[in-house]
Amino acid sequence: MSANEEWAVISFNNRDPVYLQVVRHFKERIATGLLLPNQTIPSRRELGALLKINPNTVQKAYKEMEEQQLIVTEPNSHSRITSDAELLSRIRMELASEAVQVFVTAVRKINIGVDELVELVRREYAEGGERHD
Amino acid sequence: MSANEEWAVISFNNRDPVYLQVVRHFKERIATGLLLPNQTIPSRRELGALLKINPNTVQKAYKEMEEQQLIVTEPNSHSRITSDAELLSRIRMELASEAVQVFVTAVRKINIGVDELVELVRREYAEGGERHD
Amino acid sequence: MSANEEWAVISFNNRDPVYLQVVRHFKERIATGLLLPNQTIPSRRELGALLKINPNTVQKAYKEMEEQQLIVTEPNSHSRITSDAELLSRIRMELASEAVQVFVTAVRKINIGVDELVELVRREYAEGGERHD
């Protein structure tokens, strides 16, 4: 698995600003354990080149992550993931509950029972699990 | 249930454009049977005043809905919901599968099993069901 | 030739306001001698019905024509064409020179000689003369 594949997830057509997509991707990588506390992350220029986006946009993402205390930055060195032991579970919780809430509020507006709903989720989940991208 | 409450749902902070929020709201109302085929809908000015948005923004939403064949409109009379008997199920399907897909792709990136997932959904669903707004 | 055919010339898609199209049509009918000085013209309602446009729009056209001294209106009677003997030639001149000016200014901006130009006009003129609408 090359670094290119891992990171090539930015969608130009997506409604979310690119820099927030980057932030989200970092969170996901932390949640799955791909990024560990204290681990260094690519420089602005490196990641910009990797994702084919402007380094300024990466900078904006990093700044956002600093404010959310996901990473720490010191002068003259690469930024690193926060050294917070609970970081992983905190992020997992945050992402999961956010997704669940969005989903449930969206779906409650439709006339649909919980069971039918769960069935749809299971099917989609299984289906996607067989794909390799 | 007053008309005011029903429609007051537009958020300017939301990432989605206002006119798409309007479209989505119409779809939800169709999906839940609140809007029936052939039923007339508010004029551009009426809905604009109700939602406190510019009538032209409503116009853009209505035009989009017309292209998606949700409504039909002729000059000098209120637009109406399409007289398509299958409209309701069509919209429900569309909204449901869209929500499920977004949810599953979002959640698959976190390290979380299906069952834990389903549990979260059920709990959130039940919890919200007890609210009265 | 029924009255319907004579008057059915209003274009909804045209950029010119409908009431000015009506004015222009009156001028053309005067220029060709179809309408003579002192001749009465249809009432607002009649012409509105004939052209399938709103009587208010006809009213606006008649008012414009009054201001241009093409017609005179007295209470409780149909409006009539002005009793000006020179009206016909005046209108003809006005329409012709207006058309010529528009045409020439339009065409001078293109790289095209007078002779090539005249040839195009003659051909189009002859061609159209054979049509029956």
Added chain:
Amino acid sequence: MSANEEWAVISFNNRDPVYLQVVRHFKERIATGLLLPNQTIPSRRELGALLKINPNTVQKAYKEMEEQQLIVTEPNSHSRITSDAELLSRIRMELASEAVQVFVTAVRKINIGVDELVELVRREYAEGGERHD
């Protein structure tokens, strides 16, 4: 011949929408060879400032021109005239025949012979040809 003079032609009193006036002006400039295939054209902001109209109005004109395949445009660089060798003659033909048709249909409604007509055109054409603007 300064760039300012060349472009200052937009009339807000004109019946045609401003953005179509812009399109027409581009066609005329192409027809006279002032704009050549592959040549870049001003940015939306530049032309907007030059003509003292909103850049969005220019944007609408450019979009229209793109749909008519007069120009090509890619993000983050100036739009260019299409690289179509036949473009010039195509546009000339279009403009000429359009003007001729408008003229002939307008003038046929007046009682006027072709020869008298041609004479008027020639005279106006010669007269204007002596002006220097």
Added chain:
DNA sequence: GTGGTCTAGACCACC
């Protein structure tokens, strides 16, 4: 009052 269009202001992503 109805639907519709043209023009303009604010903002976005990218360079």
Added chain:
DNA sequence: GTGGTCTAGACCACG
């Protein structure tokens, strides 16, 4: 600076 989109204000024809 580039192109692009969303929202809004003014106006039109018609009833």
